[in-house]
Amino acid sequence: MDKLVLILPILIAGIFGLVLYKKSNWNLNQYKILGHYFLLYAILFSVMAVIGFFNEKDISNNFVNFSSLVFYIIIITIPPTFYLYVTTLSDLKKFKTKVLQHYYLPGALLVINCFSFFFLTIHTDETDYTIELVSNIMTYTNVISLLFIFPLQNVFYIFKTIQIYKNHTSEINKVFSYETDIDLKWMLHYIIGYIIFIACLYLTQVSSEEVIHTGSRLFLSVYLLYIGVKGVKQKKVIFYDTDKETQKENLEDNTPESESALKKKIAVALEENELFLDPKLTIHKLASKVNSNSKYVSNTINNEFNQNFASLINRYRVDKAKQLLTDDTYANYTIESISEEVGFNSKTAFNKAFKLLNEITPSEYKLKEKTNKSS
Template sequence: MFIASDYVDILSENIVSTFAVLFFVWLTLLPPLLYGIIQFKLNKVLLDIRHLYIPIVLFFINIFSLLYFSVQKDEKVFTYEVVENVMTYSNYIIILFVFPISTFYYSFLSFRSLQFFPSKNNFKKNIEKGLLFWFVLLYDVYIFIWILTNYLIDNSSVKSVLKVYYTGYFILSIAILFKLSAKRDEFEIEDSENSIFEEIGKKLNHKIHSDKIFLNPQINLKLLAKEIGTNEKYLSQYINKNYNKNFSLFINEFRVEYAKQILINGEYSNYTLEAIGSLSGFNSKTSFNSTFKKYTGETPSEFKNKKELN
């Protein structure tokens, strides 16, 4: 529309007419494209072709009309008037009814898909949705200003000020899309790491509860990582994040719990404390005593005697 109206003296009539009618097609494309961007960024889902039926139909109407007018020059011919009326009324219906309704409808769908309230905390928790929210909101403001400058405001100074937003809108929108692309890479890396950590969790759980690998006095972070099939960094991060403790505390906690079960088990009543400590994965009696007391507040012998008295 900008080209069609402002460069009419420079460009040929056919070019101006083409830009003018394609502008209406572009109007019908904008709202579903906005929704399509939201769906793709959120769910990696391409926009269903059904959302593009109106732009496609209007495109063929306008292109057919332009081709017909380039061949038929006699305006008095009945078909000329029919084609002209079909094209004119189709575009008027688009700009007066379809475009406003479509903008409202797809903006509503976009905001509903985001399910995002623009608070500071929400933005920090989900930057991607926050950026997409502003992307949709900036579009809605852009359309509102476009309507004001084209239909409701006659003051040229006010219109000029409002038109400054056009440039700002495109710059901000491009910046948001670039930011989203960068964030998407970060999210993909994070998703990849999450799947790695999930696999580590499953294998670690099996090694601890089924294989009771903590009973091996020689087990360390490097050996356990090798058993699980990961590296020390990921294993250490997983234990720190999910158990809020380092590897040594994590393993010793299972050893102490295992030792407590043996100490109260009559089958092991003739075992020395050193033997029980060895069975529980401790490599010395001193280490067994100190670690056991650290976790329970009692030495192994005190714990055993108390349980026997009870």
């Protein structure tokens, strides 16, 4: 049982790392970055297992020493990788040209540790002052990395990751009329789980209690399994429409008059053409239909309709749903079927939007209207 708990996070991280690498087609995208993240965990727990095994046997050799040095390198490589994964989940944050700068510190520590290890392996004269100097530099560098650089990295990258998540949640209502597969709510679990992992890591370093070590490995196993399943399914969220045909860049200035005219076009598209019935409607599609630019459409919705894109579309969908809920033609339709008819892609989203606008659920509204008709 103890051996299974020891190797479980290694197996989960290793398998998901390879699966994600394959899914990435070896391109620098969200799958490859998450693959890095998993393989770093696999290496980290592998070297910790090696160090723990040989320490129990009271054996010290070059392999153990090298594993210890790898531990310090991996530990300061995980935080930037944790952050970079979130930046790849949408096109809100540009990352491609800035990846390497996040790995300068791990790269520097890799050079120092590799040079020191091979130098100390080759040179065995204990009276040589150079050996003591190299050994001290290696030791102090690794201690500083673990006690100072690693905590500072985590504070910085966790803060930046939360910022990106908050920005993402605020922007989706401006572009999308739906949340399924794009709201990234599971990223909260990704962030919280990582914070708990950091706490567990420090606890296992200062405590020899078996229950702490076993509990930490079990938690990490569950965390990695959950993130792996979610990460394999998660596609990149595209906020910006790159289709030139739908982006009219050479429009006249966005004056109050043009906003007023654009408001009428938007109203026609939604009220007469019922564009809101499209469950995958985005502001780019709406902009294309009214022969405008998504930025202008967004500004017009904010200024003329006094709400964001998602709220406007949901209002039209809910109004349509209210008609269907009281229409005898749809008497045998379930609430979920009605939600699909008006453009919602989940019953949960429909209930949430309906209650927000009417202070009662669709079922309560249907029953209320039925009672009113009877009386």
